[in-house]
Amino acid sequence: MCWTVSSLSAAVAAGDGEPKKPNIIFIMADDLGNADLGYRGGQVSTPNIDTLANDGVRLESFYGEPVCTPSRAALMTGRYPMRYGLQTLVIFPSHTYGLATDEKTLPQALKEAGYKTLMTGKWHLGHADKKFWPQNRGFDYFYGNVMGEVNYFTRERGGVIDWQRNGQFLAEKGYYTDLIGDDAVKLIDEQDGKQPFFLYFASLAPHAPYQAPESAIEKYNNVPDKLRRSYYGMISELDVQIGRIVAALDKKGLRDNTIILFASDNGGATSGLFASGSKSKEERDTEEGGIEQGEKAPASNAPFSGGKGSLKEGGVRVPAFVSWPGRLKPRIVNEPLHMVDVMPTLLALAGGKGSSDHPFDGKDMWKTISDGAPSPNEDVLINVEAFRGAVRKGDWKLIKVALLPGKTELFNLAKDPGETNNVAAENPEVARDLEARLLQYAREQKMSLWIKAQPAFVGAQGKTVIDPDFDIDDDGLPHEKVAIPN
Incomplete structure (x- = not known):
């Protein structure tokens, strides 16, 4: 099945009569609670997110997957993760599998449609082999980490510093969310408006470990719980960077032709088991902002029950909205939609094509977003496992x-x-x-790669596997391609 644009009446008409393709920014929050944003009645100050949501189209029945890896795979392929074995849990540091390389990804399709494809932030779709890395899955540029969670200040995980720019591992100072915000602003500043761009801003926040700059945590000194103060500070820092992204678009005169989509990958973590379940007890005990598996995590998914890892609404029904000034009027959409609907929708707007060998599960949801039409989905598969x-x-x-x-x-x-x-x-x-x-x-469904990997995983548990071309020194850095700051 191929998806092509039938009408770009919503896009800006170019001088030669051809429609001008919109720039696209997808902002992915990580483990964000349904009730933890200002516009949703939360205690966290999120003025930039609130403005985008209230001036745009709020998707109030938008579904991700129960955990990180499957949801990101659904976004990147437009297909349910059970089609290629990523339906169960997440890719742990000692796992060696990744998103199947025969799956056509969103950046690959947009690149074919003439887009510059950029990513900054968390990947989590395969790290043990470079063939799984973002720059080999359609992105012209990648800055961030390829595993799941890392320390926000050191980017370390399991003795390895998981931080790179286009394959060059880095040992940089700074806070994760600020660094990817700086990078996103720089990337926008570099655009000349002649070639459309797709920017995937994949925040790690507010995923555990719960770490934030003291200046952000201090805003919530009235909150008695320490982990919740840090969690709120992480969301505030994410909001600041989103504000900077919008300001950068305004400065370059690109905002009116840029569509911004925002969603969390899954519901907020309400249990330590799913907040940081892939870490060893030693890691959790020694890490600042770490959380025990039996401990209550700080997110709120009210009014829904359940949280990350659950099939209840609190685990899978996520905050989401679309913003496009002058093209979309503020509205609330309650129709059921899913992360798999994003890729066919964006390709329809961009004039791109999917893969005839791997037909989409998702549908073009643009009329639902722009006109309030019924959902294009007869049903929505939230997830299926054995x-x-x-x-x-x-x-x-x-x-x-x-x-x-x-x-x-x-x-x-x-x-x-x-x-x-x-x-x-x-x-x-x-x-x-x-x-x-x-x-x-x-x-x-295809056999779950997570289940299939368990015999080898049990013996390797706790060991971080990174691409074998990069031998790790005692300091956690690969021998080659490492930039050490002064």
Whole structure:
């Protein structure tokens, strides 16, 4: 299936009569709680995010995946992660697999459509082999880390400094969010307006470890919980960098032809198990801002139940909005949409094509965003694994856990957004229909690479595997291509 633009009436017309392709910025927050932004009633001061959301289109039923890797894969491919084995948990430092190289990615498709493709921040779609790295998956430029979480001040993980620019490992001073903000502003300043660009700003914040500059933490001295103060400070710092990105666009005269999309990859972490579950106990005990697996994490996903790792709404229904001045009027969209819908939508706007060999699961959602049309999706697969899955159709959502003794739950989200009342017994036909849909998806899924990797993973647990071309010194830095600041 190929997606091409049928109409670019929303875009700015160029002088030669051809539509001018919009610049695209996708901002991905990490483990951001549904209730932890100012415009959603949270305690955190987020004026820049609030302005973009309130002046744009708020997507109030937008779904990611339960955890980081699957959600990022869905964004990059327009296809459900179960199609290529990334449906289970995340890629740990000792794992050697990544996003299948035969999957056509969003930056690859946009590059073919004439875009400059830029990324700054967290990748988390494969690190053990350079073939998985962003600069080998369609990005012209990459600055950031390829594993999951790192220390915000040192970028260290498992004895390795995971920080690079286009394959050149760096040992830089500074706070993670500030560094990628500086880089994003620099990249925008370098644009001349002649070639459209795609910027993927993939924030690590506010993922654990909960670390922020003291100046950001001090804003929340009235909050008694230490981890929550740091968590709030991390979100504030992210908001500052988003404000700088918008200001840089304004300065270059690019804002009116730049579409900004914002979403969290999954719900906020409410348990230490999913806040930092891939770390050893020693790492968690010794790291500033670390969290024990049994400890309560600081995010809030109200009014939803559950959090990161869960199939409940709090784990998968994420804050999201789209901003395009003069092209989109402020509105709230409650139609169910999914991360897989982003790629076909952007390619339709950009005049790009997907892959005929790997058809999209996602649909072009632009009319839903711009006109408030019904969702293009007959149903939304939230996720499916060998042992559990969830699917939504209209207001109905079914969650099935296959592990014995097993459990089937059906919720009417319009009446029960908190998923407190299982109505499967009262609505057997609805439950049977959604279960049949979920089982069909389950039959189509590829073997989970996470499960497949477990025999080797058990022996290598705690060991960080980076590309073998980069031998690691005792200081955690590769022998080659390392820039040490003065």
